[in-house]
Amino acid sequence: xxxxxxxxxxxxxxxxxxxxxxxxxxxxxxxxxxxxxxxxxxxxxxxxxxxxxxxxxxxxxxxxxxxxxxxxxxxxxxxxxxxxxxxxxxxxxxxxxxxxxxxxxxxxxxxxxxxxxxxxxxxxxxxxxxxxxxxxxxxxxxxxxxxxxxxxxxxxxxxxxxxxxxxxxxxxxxxxxxxxxxxxxxxxxxxxxxxxxxxxxxxxxxxxxxxxxxxxxxxxxxxxxxxxxxxxxxxxxxxxxxxxxxxxxxxxxxxxxxxxxxxxxxxxxxxxxxxxxxxxxxxxxxxxxxxxxxxxxxxxxxxxxxxxxxxxxxxx
Amino acid sequence: xxxxxxxxxxxxxxxxxxxxxxxxxxxxxxxxxxxxxxxxxxxxxxxxxxxxxxxxxxxxxxxxxxxxxxxxxxxxxxxxxxxxxxxxxxxxxxxxxxxxxxxxxxxxxxxxxxxxxxxxxxxxxxxxxxxxxxxxxxxxxxxxxxxxxxxxxxxxxxxxxxxxxxxxxxxxxxxxxxxxxx
Numbered sequence: 001x002x003x004x005x006x007x008x009x010x011x012x013x014x015x016x017x018x019x020x021x022x023x024x025x026x027x028x029x030x031x032x033x034x035x036x037x038x039x040x041x042x043x044x045x046x047x048x049x050x051x052x053x054x055x056x057x058x059x060x061x062x063x064x065x066x067x068x069x070x071x072x073x074x075x076x077x078x079x080x081x082x083x084x085x086x087x088x089x090x091x092x093x094x095x096x097x098x099x100x101x102x103x104x105x106x107x108x109x110x111x112x113x114x115x116x117x118x119x120x121x122x123x124x125x126x127x128x129x130x131x132x133x134x135x136x137x138x139x140x141x142x143x144x145x146x147x148x149x150x151x152x153x154x155x156x157x158x159x160x161x162x163x164x165x166x167x168x169x170x171x172x173x174x175x176x177x178x179x180x181x182x183x184x185x186x187x188x189x190x191x192x193x194x195x196x197x198x199x200x201x202x203x204x205x206x207x208x209x210x211x212x213x214x215x216x217x218x219x220x221x222x223x224x225x226x227x228x229x230x231x232x233x234x235x236x237x238x239x240x241x242x243x244x245x246x247x248x249x250x251x252x253x254x255x256x257x258x259x260x261x262x263x264x265x266x267x268x269x270x271x272x273x274x275x276x277x278x279x280x281x282x283x284x285x286x287x288x289x290x291x292x293x294x295x296x297x298x299x300x301x302x303x304x305x306x307x308x309x310x311x312x313x314x315x316x
Numbered sequence: 317x318x319x320x321x322x323x324x325x326x327x328x329x330x331x332x333x334x335x336x337x338x339x340x341x342x343x344x345x346x347x348x349x350x351x352x353x354x355x356x357x358x359x360x361x362x363x364x365x366x367x368x369x370x371x372x373x374x375x376x377x378x379x380x381x382x383x384x385x386x387x388x389x390x391x392x393x394x395x396x397x398x399x400x401x402x403x404x405x406x407x408x409x410x411x412x413x414x415x416x417x418x419x420x421x422x423x424x425x426x427x428x429x430x431x432x433x434x435x436x437x438x439x440x441x442x443x444x445x446x447x448x449x450x451x452x453x454x455x456x457x458x459x460x461x462x463x464x465x466x467x468x469x470x471x472x473x474x475x476x477x478x479x480x481x482x483x484x485x486x487x488x489x490x491x492x493x494x495x496x497x498x
Contacts, residue, residue: 011482015456017463046438046489050457053435058349059363066341066370070334 001029010040014047322386329377341370344387347459348394354454355398357443365401369394384468391459392469395451402447441491449484456481 001009006029012018013026030037322343328336348369352362372393380389442450455461455469463474463481470477 007486008478008482011485012478015463015481017478043485043489046485046492047457049431049434049438050453052431053439053458055346055350055458056353056359058345058366062345062349062363062366063338063341066345066367067338069367069371070337070374 006036007039007043010043014044319385319387323382326377326380326382326386337374340373344370344390347387348390351391351394351454351459352398354442354450354458355395355447356402357450361401361405362398365394365397368397368401372397385465388461388465388468391455391461391465392471395455395469399447437492438488441488444491445484445487448480449487452477452480453484453488 009018009022009026009029013023018026026040030040322340325336325340325343329340345366349362349366352365352369353359356362356365369390373390380386442453445453451470452466455466461469463477466472466477466481467474472480
């Protein structure tokens with residue numbers, strides 16, 4: 001028995017894998033060979049030391065991490081080779097890639113996908129089809145939103161007829177103020193309405209009427225414009241917000257029927273309600289302020305002119 | 317490991333008892349984690365592999381043949397997954413750990429070493445060996461697998477296992493002797 005065979009025999013005995021005859025043979029050898037005994041003792045120390053090497057403890061969260069990544073709906077079919085298609089594919093690929101020994105495995109790229117918890121792997125399994133579908137859905141939503149916005153832009157221009165009853169506080173104080181030239185008192189429009197008589201009450205009445213009418217018209221017009229603008233702004237803004245919000249929500253919900261109806265309805269309702277309410281309120285405020293100012297100034301001027309004329313006539 | 321207990325847990329899990337799978341994870345988390353550590357020499361990689369192994373077990377438990385020992389089956393998955401990850405990282409020959417060289421009595425160094433020092437020295441020496449050596453040594457000495465079990469896990473015949481073990485120990489002893497001389 002050469003040195004190598006002797007060492008192999010010692011290994012087998014220390015591993016507990018030697019046959020009885022092999023064990024007896026080693027005993028005989030150790031009894032007659034001091035060098036073999038020394039070698040065996042050294043080898044035994046290595047085995048003993050290996051047995052004492054402490055093993056690492058896994059991190060505390062390992063079990064929880066493993067269990068968290070096991071699908072809740074994992075179903076075993078109870079029959080071999082009847083796993084899901086994914087597992088069958090993985091299994092077959094692994095078998096093909098596995099070499100005959102750990103160090104001689106087939107070269108090439110990674111042969112299978114590890115679980116979704118691996119740090120280095122992106123386990124997003126979304127495919128091209130689902131991405132394309134998302135693009136189409138997104139595009140449809142964007143187009144629908146643009147159409148709705150365009151429709152409301154066209155339906156609610158800052159025109160007078162559509163702006164009746166709508167307002168906004170932001171510009172109510174910028175409404176055109178009635179100027180002297182804009183105020184047409186009855187007496188000022190011509191001699192036909194209030195005939196002037198020199199030195200008479202009519203003259204004074206006319207003068208007072210003009211002055212008072214102008215002053216009152218401006219004051220009343222401004223006041224009424226502001227009041228009406230504020231009131232209309234609040235009422236119309238709220239009304240339009242609700243109406244437009246609801247309409248847009250319904251439209252958006254119908255358009256985005258592919259599973260996103262609820263989310264888009266809420267989003268579009270809020271957005272459109274605010275946007276349209278603000279726009280309409282601004283437009284209506286400007287128009288109503290102007291309209292009311294002119295209307296009120298004319299009306300008040302007339303009333304004041306008559307009152308002033310009557311008062312002057314009575315005094316005189 | 318008690319193979320009868322393993323089989324009972326496997327059977328329960330196959331019948332839909334998820335608690336049985338939890339028990340399997342608890343039973344095998346440490347040996348699987350250590351097996352991966354010896355191959356990969358990286359705690360983080362070993363943790364990843366341990367999770368992968370249990371995922372594979374859950375997915376492929378129907379493929380387990382009850383004629384064989386469950387721990388051989390799960391160890392085989394662990395070794396293969398570790399080797400796959402090592403190949404992906406391309407650092408098979410890299411060294412994560414420095415071999416601890418302790419001062420001692422050169423005439424009888426091992427008698428002067430504490431058990432902890434000796435363990436650290438052996439661990440460092442093993443870590444400096446090749447992957448093949450680390451795999452067979454760890455399966456034999458740390459997982460306490462028999463030749464037959466190692467052969468099943470590595471898909472080798474027993475003669476090859478004996479030969480690899482012998483060569484690995486020979487290199488380990490040589491490495492330890494070198495350390496003693498420094």
